[in-house]
Amino acid sequence: MEYEKIPAEKFRFVQENERIHDKELQTKARGFFADAMLRFRKNKSSVIAAWILLFLVLYSIFVPLLTGYTADDKDPMYNNFPPFIPSIADKGWGILNGSKILDSQNDSSLAVLKGTAIETGKDPINEIVKVHETLVKRRGQWVPQYSYDVDVNRYYAFGIQYRTFNANDYKRLQEWQNETGIQVIYPYVEPEDLPAAKDNPKMWFELNRDGTPKLDDDGNYIPVYSTHTEKQGFEYDSIRLPNDPGDWVYSTAKAGAVQCRILYYNYYIYLNGHEPSYLMGTNVMGMDMFTAIGLGARFSLIFAILVSAINLSIGAVYGAVQGYYGGWVDMTLDRICDVLSGVPFVVVTTLFQLHLAQKVGVVPSFLFAFVLTGWIGMAALTRRQFYRFKSQEFILAARTLGASDKRLMFKHIFPNGIGSIITSCALTIPGVIGSETSMTYLGIVNLSAFAGTTIGTLLAQGNAAVTTAPHAMLWPSIFLGLLMICFNLFGNGLRDAFNPTTRGIDD
Amino acid sequence: MFKYALQRIVYMFFVFMIITVMCFVLIRMLPLPQLPPEDVHSLQIQMRREQLGYNKPYLVQFWYFIRNIFTKWDWGLSETLYPGREVWSVFVEKLPATMIVNLYSILWTIPVGIALGIWAALKKNTWIDYTISTLTMVVISVPSFVYAFLIQYILCYKLQWFPFLMKGGTDYFSWAMFKSIVPPILALSFGVIAGFCRTTRAELTEVLTSEFMLLARTKGLTKTQATVRHALRNCFVVIVPGIFGEFIGILGGSLIIERIFSIPGVGGLTLNAINGPDYNIFMLSTCFYTAIGLAAGLVVDISYGFIDPRIRMGSKK
Numbered sequence: 001m002e003y004e005k006i007p008a009e010k011f012r013f014v015q016e017n018e019r020i021h022d023k024e025l026q027t028k029a030r031g032f033f034a035d036a037m038l039r040f041r042k043n044k045s046s047v048i049a050a051w052i053l054l055f056l057v058l059y060s061i062f063v064p065l066l067t068g069y070t071a072d073d074k075d076p077m078y079n080n081f082p083p084f085i086p087s088i089a090d091k092g093w094g095i096l097n098g099s100k101i102l103d104s105q106n107d108s109s110l111a112v113l114k115g116t117a118i119e120t121g122k123d124p125i126n127e128i129v130k131v132h133e134t135l136v137k138r139r140g141q142w143v144p145q146y147s148y149d150v151d152v153n154r155y156y157a158f159g160i161q162y163r164t165f166n167a168n169d170y171k172r173l174q175e176w177q178n179e180t181g182i183q184v185i186y187p188y189v190e191p192e193d194l195p196a197a198k199d200n201p202k203m204w205f206e207l208n209r210d211g212t213p214k215l216d217d218d219g220n221y222i223p224v225y226s227t228h229t230e231k232q233g234f235e236y237d238s239i240r241l242p243n244d245p246g247d248w249v250y251s252t253a254k255a256g257a258v259q260c261r262i263l264y265y266n267y268y269i270y271l272n273g274h275e276p277s278y279l280m281g282t283n284v285m286g287m288d289m290f291t292a293i294g295l296g297a298r299f300s301l302i303f304a305i306l307v308s309a310i311n312l313s314i315g316a317v318y319g320a321v322q323g324y325y326g327g328w329v330d331m332t333l334d335r336i337c338d339v340l341s342g343v344p345f346v347v348v349t350t351l352f353q354l355h356l357a358q359k360v361g362v363v364p365s366f367l368f369a370f371v372l373t374g375w376i377g378m379a380a381l382t383r384r385q386f387y388r389f390k391s392q393e394f395i396l397a398a399r400t401l402g403a404s405d406k407r408l409m410f411k412h413i414f415p416n417g418i419g420s421i422i423t424s425c426a427l428t429i430p431g432v433i434g435s436e437t438s439m440t441y442l443g444i445v446n447l448s449a450f451a452g453t454t455i456g457t458l459l460a461q462g463n464a465a466v467t468t469a470p471h472a473m474l475w476p477s478i479f480l481g482l483l484m485i486c487f488n489l490f491g492n493g494l495r496d497a498f499n500p501t502t503r504g505i506d507d
Numbered sequence: 508m509f510k511y512a513l514q515r516i517v518y519m520f521f522v523f524m525i526i527t528v529m530c531f532v533l534i535r536m537l538p539l540p541q542l543p544p545e546d547v548h549s550l551q552i553q554m555r556r557e558q559l560g561y562n563k564p565y566l567v568q569f570w571y572f573i574r575n576i577f578t579k580w581d582w583g584l585s586e587t588l589y590p591g592r593e594v595w596s597v598f599v600e601k602l603p604a605t606m607i608v609n610l611y612s613i614l615w616t617i618p619v620g621i622a623l624g625i626w627a628a629l630k631k632n633t634w635i636d637y638t639i640s641t642l643t644m645v646v647i648s649v650p651s652f653v654y655a656f657l658i659q660y661i662l663c664y665k666l667q668w669f670p671f672l673m674k675g676g677t678d679y680f681s682w683a684m685f686k687s688i689v690p691p692i693l694a695l696s697f698g699v700i701a702g703f704c705r706t707t708r709a710e711l712t713e714v715l716t717s718e719f720m721l722l723a724r725t726k727g728l729t730k731t732q733a734t735v736r737h738a739l740r741n742c743f744v745v746i747v748p749g750i751f752g753e754f755i756g757i758l759g760g761s762l763i764i765e766r767i768f769s770i771p772g773v774g775g776l777t778l779n780a781i782n783g784p785d786y787n788i789f790m791l792s793t794c795f796y797t798a799i800g801l802a803a804g805l806v807v808d809i810s811y812g813f814i815d816p817r818i819r820m821g822s823k824k
Contacts, residue, residue: 339525342800343526344800347796351534473656481650485649
């Protein structure tokens with residue numbers, strides 16, 4: 001290439017009739033929140049926590065609406081019963097089958113369970129887990145004696161119960177039996193026919209002297225149903241057992257009413273219109289645990305959000321005044337904070353309950369207790385933000401331009417600190433839920449009348465039966481634990497994301 | 508420094524008095540519980556009420572209350588829970604059970620917590636650090652009754668290693684007693700371990716990256732020497748006040764753990780006093796918990812000054 005002789009026409013002006021200026025930025029500017037979101041999304045554990053949290057919140061909103069149970073559905077008999085769903089229990093997968101292990105059952109109690117299975121057609125024995133053999137000396141001889149660890153379905157094992165009805169109820173029940181073909185009333189057994197039964201409604205078969213069932217030639221149990229027509233209560237005109245010869249009596253007269261043997265499982269269907277079906281079992285009140293947790297969580301979440309919002313507003317204004325004016329205002333307000341934060345929370349809650357619960361209700365007085373001291377943390381945070389920003393140049397500029405104190409505080413300083421204030425709100429919510437649960441757990445506040453139940457109440461009820469019905473403690477514990485962990489992880493993630501000092505730092 | 512400590516103590520005393528007045532008036536405003544008419548103690552309690560000026564203005568009542576405390580250390584009589592007994596004597600009876608459980612718990616949890624924190628900080632950004640940090644996070648979030656449930660169910664029921672509830676009696680140092688308080692100790696421990704682990708890790712990681720650590724290494728100290736002599740000492744400025752605060756806290760204990768394991772301590776007494784209601788016991792509990800809370804804050808504040816010369820010098824100016 002010749003550089004010496006470049007012809008003139010090869011040259012051209014870089015710019016002739018256009019202005020030189022910087023190119024407009026083509027990329028989109030990233031805002032504060034978008035930036036924070038980007039950093040939040042990098043934090044995998046917080047994202048997972050956020051999803052689980054969303055799931056839990058949806059659970060608490062929709063489950064109480066969709067299960068068909070309400071806070072008032074309390075079955076008086078099926079309380080602290082294990083998880084059970086009929087359609088799944090029948091498949092024999094070993095889950096949701098109302099299973100409870102009964103230790104060391106002897107032959108006669110096993111016979112009762114078998115008797116229930118034969119009479120009602122619902123086999124309470126899921127599985128015989130273990131057979132213990134012990135040798136006992138009987139009439140000078142060592143004979144083996146067996147005892148069993150049996151996995152029973154508690155719903156089926158609850159089986160036949162005594163119930164007393166008046167004439168109307170008895171009639172209505174019979175009509176229902178005719179309509180649906182479901183046998184609720186079973187033939188009565190008079191105690192005089194079966195003295196060994198000791199008034200146990202589940203006994204209906206003849207017994208040998210040693211308490212074992214007497215068998216006929218085919219190896220079947222021999223029924224001893226009542227045929228004492230003279231003792232019959234009100235008239236029975238409804239479906240009978242298939243093997244009924246026609247003279248079995250279905251009730252006995254009891255002082256203006258009748259006593260019957262009813263199959264509680266079917267009686268439940270009669271009362272509620274559906275089979276018992278409890279995904280997480282029932283609590284001690286006989287409520288569906290799945291619904292109860294949803295109800296409790298819904299209350300906790302709404303309450304915590306409300307408390308946080310109120311505390312945020314009070315704390316922000318209080319802290320703004322403190323931080324902006326400083327000096328003796330700050331000092332005085334700080335002393336008030338010191339006094340208020342010194343009162344133990346239990347005492348505050350108790351005093352509010354004792355003084356105000358009668359006048360304004362349990363929930364508002366509980367709310368006041370939280371609000372009384374809850375805003376102090378928020379105020380301290382806002383105060384710090386104000387101290388940080390109030391001496392900066394842009395405030396001086398605004399003041400020089402004649403902005404009022406109020407405008408300076410809430411238009412210029414407050415928006416600068418809003419990120420950290422809001423994220424700390426995300427961390428106060430689990431704190432409020434924790435305190436709320438503790439207080440209802442301890443029974444200092446009883447919210448059952450208002451919210452149906454709360455997680456704390458469920459936990460306290462579950463703790464009373466921790467050995468007999470561990471599921472009643474397990475599910476609320478899992479729910480609460482998960483909720484708290486997720487809230488904290490989510491809050492931490494938000495805090496890190498909004499914290500400008502971590503911008504660009506990948507630790 | 509002494510002047511600063513004195514100032515703080517006097518200030519705390521004033522705060523304490525204000526809280527006491529407020530709670531006292533609020534408690535006295537409540538309707539009094541009915542006394543059983545034929546009980547022998549009813550007359551005694553009635554007379555005491557008369558003597559304490561229950562029908563006089565609240566401030567006069569408060570004056571009597573304070574005067575009795577300062578002159579005779581008399582906190583009044585229990586009215587419904589232990590009719591006719593001195594509140595203070597009931598309270599003192601309950602204190603050892605609370606203290607012993609909390610003392611055992613912090614004696615082993617603080618070293619473990621700090622050790623885990625140090626380990627995590629030294630192995631920063633390795634799987635050890637991640638595991639410890641995540642577990643800490645999880646453990647701190649989960650409330651104590653969940654642990655109590657797990658411990659009761661697994662250790663006490665399934666494995667049957669320990670009894671369900673705390674043994675009665677006052678033989679606090681017998682083996683049977685120790686065995687029966689292992690479950691509450693464990694239930695209390697998780698939170699404390701996690702708390703100390705988190706503080707230690709955060710503090711130590713910050714100190715380890717500071718410039719004087721680099722200087723210590725460049726002047727020829729080994730990593731261990733530098734860590735033990737410089738990093739740990741600096742990070743203990745924050746941890747030691749926390750330990751002091753925790754030791755004050757053992758008096759207070761945990762209401763929930765006491766309820767679950769039926770520890771005959773002050774927490775249970777307070778709950779019974781609330782449900783009773785027995786206002787004299789409740790008043791004493793209120794003062795007690797307030798005093799502990801304030802004292803813990805005070806001890807933390809003052810010990811900062813004693814431990815760290817920089818803070819001590821700063822307060823002199």
